Amino acid sequence: MQKTILDERQLDALLAEIFPQVATDFRVERLTKDGIVLRLCVGEKHLRPGGTVSGPSIFALADCAMYLALMSRIGAEALTVTTNCSIDFMRKPEAGRDLLCELRLLKLGRVLAVGDGLVFSEAEAAPVARASLTYSIPPKRSA
Amino acid sequence: MQKTILDERQLDALLAEIFPQVATDFRVERLTKDGIVLRLCVGEKHLRPGGTVSGPSIFALADCAMYLALMSRIGAEALTVTTNCSIDFMRKPEAGRDLLCELRLLKLGRVLAVGDGLVFSEAEAAPVARASLTYSIPPKRSA
Amino acid sequence: MQKTILDERQLDALLAEIFPQVATDFRVERLTKDGIVLRLCVGEKHLRPGGTVSGPSIFALADCAMYLALMSRIGAEALTVTTNCSIDFMRKPEAGRDLLCELRLLKLGRVLAVGDGLVFSEAEAAPVARASLTYSIPPKRSA
Amino acid sequence: MQKTILDERQLDALLAEIFPQVATDFRVERLTKDGIVLRLCVGEKHLRPGGTVSGPSIFALADCAMYLALMSRIGAEALTVTTNCSIDFMRKPEAGRDLLCELRLLKLGRVLAVGDGLVFSEAEAAPVARASLTYSIPPKRSA
Numbered sequence: 001m002q003k004t005i006l007d008e009r010q011l012d013a014l015l016a017e018i019f020p021q022v023a024t025d026f027r028v029e030r031l032t033k034d035g036i037v038l039r040l041c042v043g044e045k046h047l048r049p050g051g052t053v054s055g056p057s058i059f060a061l062a063d064c065a066m067y068l069a070l071m072s073r074i075g076a077e078a079l080t081v082t083t084n085c086s087i088d089f090m091r092k093p094e095a096g097r098d099l100l101c102e103l104r105l106l107k108l109g110r111v112l113a114v115g116d117g118l119v120f121s122e123a124e125a126a127p128v129a130r131a132s133l134t135y136s137i138p139p140k141r142s143a
Numbered sequence: 144m145q146k147t148i149l150d151e152r153q154l155d156a157l158l159a160e161i162f163p164q165v166a167t168d169f170r171v172e173r174l175t176k177d178g179i180v181l182r183l184c185v186g187e188k189h190l191r192p193g194g195t196v197s198g199p200s201i202f203a204l205a206d207c208a209m210y211l212a213l214m215s216r217i218g219a220e221a222l223t224v225t226t227n228c229s230i231d232f233m234r235k236p237e238a239g240r241d242l243l244c245e246l247r248l249l250k251l252g253r254v255l256a257v258g259d260g261l262v263f264s265e266a267e268a269a270p271v272a273r274a275s276l277t278y279s280i281p282p283k284r285s286a
Numbered sequence: 287m288q289k290t291i292l293d294e295r296q297l298d299a300l301l302a303e304i305f306p307q308v309a310t311d312f313r314v315e316r317l318t319k320d321g322i323v324l325r326l327c328v329g330e331k332h333l334r335p336g337g338t339v340s341g342p343s344i345f346a347l348a349d350c351a352m353y354l355a356l357m358s359r360i361g362a363e364a365l366t367v368t369t370n371c372s373i374d375f376m377r378k379p380e381a382g383r384d385l386l387c388e389l390r391l392l393k394l395g396r397v398l399a400v401g402d403g404l405v406f407s408e409a410e411a412a413p414v415a416r417a418s419l420t421y422s423i424p425p426k427r428s429a
Numbered sequence: 430m431q432k433t434i435l436d437e438r439q440l441d442a443l444l445a446e447i448f449p450q451v452a453t454d455f456r457v458e459r460l461t462k463d464g465i466v467l468r469l470c471v472g473e474k475h476l477r478p479g480g481t482v483s484g485p486s487i488f489a490l491a492d493c494a495m496y497l498a499l500m501s502r503i504g505a506e507a508l509t510v511t512t513n514c515s516i517d518f519m520r521k522p523e524a525g526r527d528l529l530c531e532l533r534l535l536k537l538g539r540v541l542a543v544g545d546g547l548v549f550s551e552a553e554a555a556p557v558a559r560a561s562l563t564y565s566i567p568p569k570r571s572a
Contacts, residue, residue: 018192019191019192021188021190021191045164047164048162049161049162054203055202055203055206055225055228056199056200056202056203056206057199059198059199059202059228060197060198060199063198063199081232082198082232083231083232083233083398083420084229084230084231084232084370084372084420085198085202085228085229085230086227086228086229086230086370086372086515086561087227087228087229088226088227088535088536088543088561088563089224089225089226089227090226090535090536090538090543091536106517106519106547106556106559107517107519107520107555107556109519111397111422112369112422114517114519114559116545116559116561118535126536127535127536130535130543130545130561132515132517132545132559132561134369134370134420134517136397136398226541226563227513227515227563229372229418229513229515231392231393231400231418231420233392233393233395233400234393249374249376249404249413249416250374250376250377250412250413252376254540254565255512255565257374257376257416259402259416259418261392269393270392270393273392273400273402273418275372275374275402275416275418277374277512277513277563279540279541304478305477305478307474307476307477331450333450334448334450335447335448340489341488341489341492341511341514342485342486342488342489342492343485345484345485345488345514346483346484346485349484349485367518368484368518369517369518369519370515370516370517370518371484371488371514371515371516372513372514372515372516373513373514373515374512374513375510375511375512375513376512
């Protein structure tokens with residue numbers, strides 16, 4: 001896998017710049033050898049009755065993890081877009097816990113990148129969800 | 144496909160009761176012979192820079208359409224949960240337009256239901272996204 | 287959707303030329319306004335115990351339908367490849383019946399094409415499976 | 430994850446009994462702590478022009494790996510069926526090499542099991558494909 005060219009704090013800053021509405025929801029825990037660990041700081045707006053985290057919030061976490069993992073390797077390409085996500089919801093998240101997505105990049109091609117991730121309630125061993133994502137990478141602008 | 148047992152306004156009311164945080168985001172346009180048309184009333188919170196609707200908002204629309212289509216046929220089973228969604232993002236939504244999801248139920252089994260939907264910017268012919276979803280239906284409580 | 291530039295018999299011939307091992311398994315029923323109907327001529331090799339058609343055979347049908355629908359619109363681009371398929375198996379196929387896949391192209395972009403299809407046992411109304419597929423289209427060779 | 434109750438050779442035997450048409454295509458390499466490694470013994474029938482392994486053959490490998498991983502933990506339940514598979518094809522397999530699928534079970538519930546796998550050309554580090562699969566488990570027959 002390619003070397004990282006943005007670190008954790010640069011990725012947090014990038015998110016704040018590009019997606020200010022959601023930047024405080026997420027925090028980069030750490031870059032890994034082939035991906036990233038991203039935290040969803042669970043708040044009222046992410047919850048469903050019973051204290052469980054909503055499906056769209058879990059989707060957003062996996063999608064954002066893929067985006068940031070990609071940015072960490074190719075640099076800030078804001079036009080990079082999700083083309084596909086397949087997500088399996090497997091267990092109910094624990095009430096009152098943040099979620100962590102451990103995402104790995106499986107392919108970083110010229111036009112497509114593919115990754116997959118597991119989502120966990122913090123400190124739990126059994127995953128809440130798994131997701132695989134494809135991103136389309138825009139062609140390089142020639143100078 | 145089974146007959147509907149809840150109508151459009153009953154579904155809006157069900158949504159308001161079960162998911163009060165998001166109920167005003169969605170509005171049932173109409174039930175169809177095999178599914179539903181659901182509107183996402185696009186507001187500031189659904190947007191990304193450039194005025195486009197966010198991926199998680201489109202996911203939420205498809206997921207909610209499947210949920211309500213299912214409820215319309217089997218009645219209010221709040222414990223019914225999404226187990227899988229595969230979604231393809233195909234085009235950028237038009238800025239400043241609501242989105243409509245046309246969802247059809249393809250299978251309504253004893254334990255699993257499957258549906259798929261196309262998402263359109265209002266008054267556009269080319270779909271913004273497609274999604275297929277599986278829901279798990281809890282066993283009937285015996286009296 | 288773009289006009290077709292290859293007709294049914296040209297597509298059958300293309301299949302025979304490019305994929306001789308499987309060409310006799312499939313037969314183009316007809317091109318439709320936004321896609322194709324493809325037949326799987328079910329034989330011994332496609333069956334599982336009980337006479338049902340195997341999952342990989344159903345996958346192959348959907349994949350081939352997408353390929354031919356694409357070829358019918360962009361011409362013979364043998365290098366076009368499947369990048370993603372999400373498939374839901376919903377009902378057991380009828381024993382001793384051919385399968386038909388009704389595939390529609392949803393997007394035909396410069397680098398990616400997306401389609402989805404329903405698979406039916408011949409003369410049945412309830413679908414056996416649904417599939418959505420993404421193909422990557424190679425860049426045009428400059429002369 | 431549950432303990433295994435069938436070993437490698439019992440799984441090979443089970444495959445030969447239930448799916449005789451394809452049993453010689455596959456060989457269980459080893460059971461792992463949370464899944465299985467399954468080999469596709471690549472032969473002429475799996476190939477496409479250029480010597481690459483066909484998409485349906487890769488799908489069959491992932492599907493069979495999930496099936497056998499499940500059987501290894503719950504015992505021979507022939508009625509267990511695939512309900513969903515999402516598969517990403519990422520790289521061209523190497524010509525003339527077997528493929529290996531490393532599959533892990535992520536959930537083994539009462540009615541649904543979920544797993545995902547990476548597929549590699551033997552002795553290559555970069556995966557050819559990834560797949561996630563859901564199986565439906567039939568209710569236990571009461572005696």
